[in-house]
Amino acid sequence: MWSISNIANWVNEWLGKNFSAAWVTVFEMVIAGILVISLFAVLGLILVIMERKVSAWMQIRLGPNRVGPKGLLQSAADTVKLLVKEAMTPNGADKFLFNLAPYLAIVVSMLLMAPIAFAKDFMLWDLNIGVLYVSAISSVSVISILMAGWASNNKYSLMGAMRSGAQIVSYELSAGLAILSIVVLTGSLNMNDIIRSQADGWWIFKGHFPVWISFIIFLIAITAETNRAPFDLAEAESELTAGFHTEYSGMKFALFFLAEYVNVFIVCAIGATLFLGGWMPFHIGHWEGFNHIMDFIPSSLWFFGKTFFLIFLIMWFRWTFPRLRIDQLLNLEWKYLLPIGMINLLLVTAMAILKWHF
Amino acid sequence: MFIVNYIKEVFGALKSLAVGLRRTMFYFTHHKEIITEQYPDNRATLKMSDRFKGEVVMPHDEKNEHRCTGCTACEVACPNGTIKIITKFEVNAEGKKKKAIDKFVYHLELCTMCNLCITACPSDAIKMAQTFEHSVFDRSHLTKVLNKPDSKIMEGVE
Known part of the structure; x- marks a missing residue:
């Protein structure tokens, strides 16, 4: 049967037959790099047009509808516009940090791609501390925001960056507690183990009430961590013009923009992995026929479907x-998320010890 | 009780958030509600909303009569000197001299569509029209005389 992991294995075998082991590693790294970068580009295009269409329909507007069929090429046109624009560096800015910040932002989101399982047996790095790695690396993104705000030498940028620092430092805690509740139930930090533990039902069904609470806390915390409204204080168009990226233009701005959207994708992918079973198909108890039909849907579709559902949320x-x-x-x-999250973690621990979950 | 209030607050917040989410989901799934007009494409079937204000006009009836007495209430009410009324004296049938308008000059280029002249008018002589394609090549085209040539005041309007 065709699946992404089969294609990956086939490529690996073909390279192994034709080149020495060292070259195989080099080639595979290059292929993985190209795949990640192209996934970035595609995700940027898709998420921007999706955001614009969703926002338009929710505000009783039409949204982009001129470029391409039903306006679907609008984000491609915008990307071309951003590419040809001049990427200015202001005179008073700290040039080195100013130019480094967007790259740091994009590098952080690239690093976060590593431990995510995109399909069955298909991930860049099967890391035994995947969840810890994700929560550790994702807090580095605040450094790029602080760097951009400081280096711009602009009061709006600095205020946006400082707010963002306070916000991410505090919301990291409740996101961590929500993630921990799943780690407690699974007993493992490995993404693959967490997905495998959901073969007989996703945690959101198996864990019932306490897991619902931690799912809601997780959703609120990741919305805050990716700096999106209603927590977009770092940008706050109405008061800070554009917050930390006020002084950025052209492709440097586009990198921040892209990093924001890719971060949304990544945190939603992690949410889908932890709570909705990653690439695991949807199974109901002992309905053999139904479960069999669900198995026929490719695992990558399951993963992207769940992730895009969370992105839509x-x-x-x-x-x-x-x-x-x-x-x-x-x-x-x-006052609210952290105490509730802590009590909830205790509840989940009791549940895991007493085997109250299904 | 502090803890009871705390829990009430949390559930109240969740409930009100759900109300908001339901509203936007309603709009998301009901595309018929969309109010955007695709203007140059649907110029023939364009639907204007009721409160849109385009320019001040003076309605005339079929006998070329308007309701303006020339009281200049609108000129006084206008915050930026958009309206200038030039009056004249007319001799009516009984030989009495009576004040009437000669020219009702309206500067569209100065108008902010604030509607104050319409509310100030005691005899409902002017109203707001919904026209909006006002671009011209020369600014002088925007200075308009609202009363039509040879028009008279309507019978019974004092």
Whole structure:
């Protein structure tokens, strides 16, 4: 049967027959790099047009409908526009940090791609501490934002960056607690183990009430961590023009923009892996026929379907809720999400020890 | 009780968020509600919303009569001198002299469509039209005389 892992194995065998082991490693790294970069480009195009269409329909508008069939090529046209624009560096800026920041942002999102299982037996790096790796690397993205804000030598950028720092540092905690509740249930930090433990049902079904709470906390925390509305204080168009990327233009701005959307994809992929079973098909108890039909849908489709469902949820939040003030934002985290998350973690631990889950 | 209030607050917040999410999902799934007009394409069937204000006009009836008495209430009400009324004295049938308008000059290029002249008018002589294609090559085309040539005031309007 055709599957992504079969193609990968076939490529590996073909390379192994024709080249020495060292060259095989080099070629495979190059292929993986090209795949990641092209996934970046495709995701950027798809997510931007999706965001614009979803926002338009939610605000009773039409959205882009001129470029290409039903406006689907709009984001491609925008990318070309950004590519040919001049990427300016302001006079008073710290040139080295200013130019480094967008690359750091994009490198962080590339690193986060590594431990995600895109399909059955198909991932870049089968890391035994995948979940820890993800939560550790994702906090580095705040450094790129702080760097951009500081180096721009602009008060709006600096304020945006400082807000973003406070926001990500605090929301990292509740995202971590929500992730921990799944780690407690699985007993492993490995992404593959976590997916395999959901073969007889996704955690959102097996873990019932406490896992629902941690799923909601996780959704709120990742919305805050990716700096999207209602938590987009780092950008806050109405007060800070564009926050930390006020001074950026052309492709440097586009890299920040791309990193934001790819980060959304990655956190949603992690959410899908932890709570919705990654590439595991949807099974119901002992309905053999139904389960068999579900097995026929390729695992990559399951993974991307769940991820895009979560991405849609996050877009839905963005176009529904008004933005929070900075004090409300920190109140929400420290007075509500964190205590609830801690108590919930205790509940999940009790549940895991007493085997209350299905 | 603090803890009861706390839990109430959390559930209240979740409920109100759900209400908002339901509304946007309704719009997302009901494309018939879309209010965007694709203007140059649907110029013939364009639907204007009720409160849109395009320019000040003075309606005339079929006998070329308007309702303007020349009281200049609109000129006084206008915040940026858009309206200038030039009056004249007419001699009516009984030989009495009576004030009437000669020219109702309206500067569209200065108008902000604030609607104050319409509310100030005691005899409903002017109203807002919904026309909006006002671009011209010369600014002087935007200075308009609203009363038609040889028009008279309507009978019974004082």
